[in-house]
Amino acid sequence: MSDSSDLLGGPADDTPGFDLGEPPAPPKSEAYRVLARKYRPQTFAELIGQDAMVTTLGNAIRRGRLAHAFLLTGVRGVGKTSTARLLAKALNCIGPDGQGGPTIDPCGRCEPCVGIAEGRHIDVIEMDAASHTGVDDMRAVIDASRMTAFVARYKIYIIDEVHMLSKNAFNALLKTLEEPAEGVKFVLATTEVNKVPVTVLSRCQRFDLRRIPAEKLADHFARVLDAEGVSAEPEALGLIARAAEGSARDGLSILDQAIAHADMDGGAVSAAAVRDMLGLSDRGAIRDLMTLLLGGDGIGALAALRRQYDLGVDPLGVLRGLLETVHATTLVKLGAAVEPGQATEEREALQGWAASLSFAALHRLWQLLLKGHEEVGRAAMPIEACEMALLRLVHASTLPDPGELARMIQNGAPMAISAPVAPVAAPAGASAEAALPASISEIIDLLERTRNIGLSLRVRHHASLVSLSGTDLVLSSARPLPSDLIGELAGALKSATARNWKITTADTPGAATLRELDAAQYESFKAEIMASPMVRAALDVFPEAEIADSEIESLMKQRSKSV
Incomplete structure (x- = not known):
């Protein structure tokens, strides 16, 4: 039998063989373009x-x-x-x-x-x-x-x-x-x-060239995914658009990574996968943490923070999520448009917080979180610094601001401001009409007794009385009133007196507000002090000396107690 070289032709004889040539090269795959x-x-x-x-x-x-x-x-x-x-x-x-x-x-x-x-x-x-x-x-x-x-x-x-x-x-x-x-x-x-x-x-x-809005970036990414034949959750595209911070190139790079992160069997780019990939805190976890903080549950808040930390979430990311939540709550309270693609659970949570928190409380939460974010950013022990920041938030977020605190101290109000208080009841044997406040001053006293400190301050600053008869209260609108003052005041008075109040406004000058009366009393007392012989003699010797406002307030308080 001939060997293979004889069959194919070659040096063994002169029979022409079959020249198969070089085997075909496999087709080169086109290089992937990001x-x-x-x-x-x-x-x-x-x-x-x-x-x-x-x-x-x-x-x-x-x-x-x-x-x-x-x-x-x-x-x-x-x-x-x-x-x-x-x-x-x-x-x-x-x-x-x-x-x-x-x-x-x-x-x-x-x-x-x-x-x-x-x-x-x-x-x-x-x-x-x-x-x-x-x-x-x-x-x-x-x-x-x-x-x-x-x-x-x-x-x-x-x-x-x-x-x-x-x-x-x-x-x-x-x-x-x-x-x-x-x-x-x-x-x-x-x-x-x-x-x-x-x-x-x-x-x-x-x-x-402007930063590209997150909404336009998300729409652009959706078109890119359609062209690539990849599906994605709308929330995932929103997360990527926000992480891109206005940069189309950064967003497409993150999108490339998210597609690679998705399942190979046609799996969609999910929001959970994007959060895990970017190290973002889950928004549901942030809402739970916010609820614990507002409820004053320090132990629960620290446990929730540690769960996020164990999952690899950066403490700064947690605080950033809380800041975004407070900001979004404030916008909802202002009546801003709802963010496109916002989950129903998140929208309901924001509306609930917006209804229960005042603007002052929201601003205080923002400042506390902002300070905590700054501290954690430069701390040697970030997670411990974050825990301390959250504990400060738990214990300080329900306190009054310095102005309210000073007013409470001056009025001798009790400091247990976080305890729930029942509506003020009428004295035994007294008629309901007799228990109703008969002046703005009595309304403010009633609000302070029921721990509506912030509202009492706003009434003191803005309420100019035109008339008050039973539960019919008329305030002057000659000067602008805060848009939500009347509604909040009616609700607080109803809760405190168990009576429905009718509060209206009239475009006519009313009585001076209590703040204006306090200011007039302060200036009168200050003028009286400055006119006393002892003070005049002291100013003759020290012509550049001044009496501190705190000293004048202290003297006023002493006089009121002696009276």
């Missing part, structure tokens, strides 16, 4: 969130009023370099038929458009100032800019991160930037415009 590069805007219509700039450039192109130098500034990832390339395409586009002129809607099919999009056009020179910072690099640019464009309508220099140029490089560029050769344009881009010399700024037409 979403941030794959979905880079190719037209101005695809540039999201920069409508004002696009309108200005479009008008300038249509009217032929093109600047010789443009400066694009904004945070990372908002589209500065993409805008520079789009501007180069817009100025050099010749249309599919080769007869077109500058346009805000470049065709994307002509040779200049294709070459610029692929980064190979000879007349569009991109330069990274971070790696070409010296004056010699600028001299090379200046020398080359003296020559007109080779094939395009305009020769365009795109200098990215221009703030990285040295002082000498900026100085070398100034004259050319102000009076470039005919047909030469400069497009400068920077994230730190404050580092660009004023002499350069004055020679450029400046465009500030």
